[in-house]
Amino acid sequence: MSFADLKQKIEPLFGADQISLVERAYQFAEKAHAGQTRKSGEPYLVHPLFIALKLAELKMDQATIAAALLHDVVEDSGVLLSTIEAEFGSDVAFLVDGVTKLGKLKYRGIERMAESLRKMVLATAEDVRVVLIKLNDRLHNMETLKALPEEKHRRIALETLEIYAPLADRLGLGSLKARLEDLAFPYVYPEEHSWLSRNVRDAFEERSEYLKQLAPEIEKVLREEAVPIIAMDARAKHQYSLWRKLMKFDMDIAKIHDLIALRVIVPTVADCYQALGVIHAHWRPLPGKIKDYIALPKPNGYKSLHTTVFGPDGKIAEIQIRTIAMHEEAEHGIAAHWKYSQTKQTKLYHENVASKADKKEISWVKDLRDWQKDVSDSDEFLQTLKIDFFKNRIFALTPKGDAVDLPEGATALDFAYHVHSQIGNSASGARVNGKMVPLDHEISNFDVVEIITQKNKKPAADWLEFVKTSMARKHITSRLRRDAEQKRFGTKPGGLLVELRVTARDRIGLLNDLTSAIRAFRINIRDHKTETAHRSHPLIILTCAIKSSDELRKLLMKLKSVKGVEEVNYKIL
Numbered sequence: 001m002s003f004a005d006l007k008q009k010i011e012p013l014f015g016a017d018q019i020s021l022v023e024r025a026y027q028f029a030e031k032a033h034a035g036q037t038r039k040s041g042e043p044y045l046v047h048p049l050f051i052a053l054k055l056a057e058l059k060m061d062q063a064t065i066a067a068a069l070l071h072d073v074v075e076d077s078g079v080l081l082s083t084i085e086a087e088f089g090s091d092v093a094f095l096v097d098g099v100t101k102l103g104k105l106k107y108r109g110i111e112r113m114a115e116s117l118r119k120m121v122l123a124t125a126e127d128v129r130v131v132l133i134k135l136n137d138r139l140h141n142m143e144t145l146k147a148l149p150e151e152k153h154r155r156i157a158l159e160t161l162e163i164y165a166p167l168a169d170r171l172g173l174g175s176l177k178a179r180l181e182d183l184a185f186p187y188v189y190p191e192e193h194s195w196l197s198r199n200v201r202d203a204f205e206e207r208s209e210y211l212k213q214l215a216p217e218i219e220k221v222l223r224e225e226a227v228p229i230i231a232m233d234a235r236a237k238h239q240y241s242l243w244r245k246l247m248k249f250d251m252d253i254a255k256i257h258d259l260i261a262l263r264v265i266v267p268t269v270a271d272c273y274q275a276l277g278v279i280h281a282h283w284r285p286l287p288g289k290i291k292d293y294i295a296l297p298k299p300n301g302y303k304s305l306h307t308t309v310f311g312p313d314g315k316i317a318e319i320q321i322r323t324i325a326m327h328e329e330a331e332h333g334i335a336a337h338w339k340y341s342q343t344k345q346t347k348l349y350h351e352n353v354a355s356k357a358d359k360k361e362i363s364w365v366k367d368l369r370d371w372q373k374d375v376s377d378s379d380e381f382l383q384t385l386k387i388d389f390f391k392n393r394i395f396a397l398t399p400k401g402d403a404v405d406l407p408e409g410a411t412a413l414d415f416a417y418h419v420h421s422q423i424g425n426s427a428s429g430a431r432v433n434g435k436m437v438p439l440d441h442e443i444s445n446f447d448v449v450e451i452i453t454q455k456n457k458k459p460a461a462d463w464l465e466f467v468k469t470s471m472a473r474k475h476i477t478s479r480l481r482r483d484a485e486q487k488r489f490g491t492k493p494g495g496l497l498v499e500l501r502v503t504a505r506d507r508i509g510l511l512n513d514l515t516s517a518i519r520a521f522r523i524n525i526r527d528h529k530t531e532t533a534h535r536s537h538p539l540i541i542l543t544c545a546i547k548s549s550d551e552l553r554k555l556l557m558k559l560k561s562v563k564g565v566e567e568v569n570y571k572i573l
Contacts, residue, residue, distance in 0.1 A: 001050065005053060009056040010056050021063075024066075025092070029045060039148055048071060063091040063092050063129075067129075128171065142180060143183060160183070165177050172333020174333065178241065185240040193243075214311050218279065219232060221279070221282050222264070230267060236260050265324060273294075289318075292305060296446075301334070302329070393407060393408065394407070394443065396447045396449045410442070411466055411468060413466070416430070416451040417467075421475045424476075427439055430451050432448070432449050439466075459475075461480060485572065489547070498571070500542045500555075501540075501569045502559060503566045505537055506537065523551075528541065529541050
């Protein structure tokens, strides 16, 4: 592994000036890490070069590859960030700073684990390139994990399984996610890994041999029907993914139909559907095993047609059909969307040479960023994150055919709240595929769900016992709290004392603007104080007498609109 290898990969992508930036970054890193070695005994420079090569394979922009080469020089070599900015520009410095900040927290204990995840979430929302560097940094660390002391193995591998692999999956980085999981698997579950290695070898060989016989037959019938084929290959299921699936089927390998799948790549979407029709005309499909991820892509952007058929001799085989673009996105996810411009270079990421992926395909990042602001309890944060954002996803359909993206295990009531909060609040029952079910009924993939509503219906406290998603939980809790507050306000005609807690960027006139907003409602301020210790922004606490819950809600909206206000909370005293 050398700079020559990296240069060979980036020459087709960049002009001379951009290659020069990467080369200067390599030379700078080489000098900064001179004499440093990793625990494996390798020169330290091998590590950033590995990451840069991986990002070049993803066809990332030159700033990202340069930042990958430099990502450890600030923390490990004492180089100032200002030096990086002066030498390589603000964009590279921004990325290096982002990766450095992500590296400072270790995964020990619930609090630090939650804080690490929060940082990954915010970094993803601000600039996904930072996380792409960090994910490939973790990949190399996992590939060299044996060099570390044994007591660190399980902790680092568990962190990889619970944070890095799910994040790679949500960004659509299928190959990276699978590799991270398979590297972590033997450290976190050594006995299970050993069992799997012993018990599936024969099944793999048998299925592989069968697909070798089936592939020419499929190719023949497709070509006879004038379906153009770009490529065909077999994909073996990754070990960790296989083990998780086996647990659902009582460890019976005979029930796993996609142990090895045949992948057919064709030029266009129309060719995908034509190929599916031709295959089904020759081999009978298994009912319920046809999945159209082209019409309904997975939340991470994955698109493909999947079918499972009875092949020759009645043996079962899975076939995946996709275009080249779909295949690139399946392997490289969000990185597959990158485009290059050799004339445009600005500071801000959203204006930078690397264009963002389609907004719909990473909208979950914004949802995650907005949601995590409201969650302060570390246990709740971690549990909800695993369910809402990192768990396997399903699609349910409205009667009109609109798709609703939900985590596996979601209920009919979760579905209702994802359609609209008012539908959730007034839900009294549901029809799933035409049959009446209770609100706690678990939804399956591609179920058609109709929510039955009732006028004047309100959420019940016991709904919180079975809903799975944070959206449903948030709306139920909010409505229950609002109803309870209305009762409390009704018992005191003069109003209740409410403590308003406003976090805002400090500026001249801030307090005056806040008090003016309150007085505009003819509300008296009983007391106020400001807390600044250990805070990046001051916390202003105002105690007021408020007459009704509606007045409180309108006041909160008004305070949030004041210039510089970051967050508004309240507590009834």
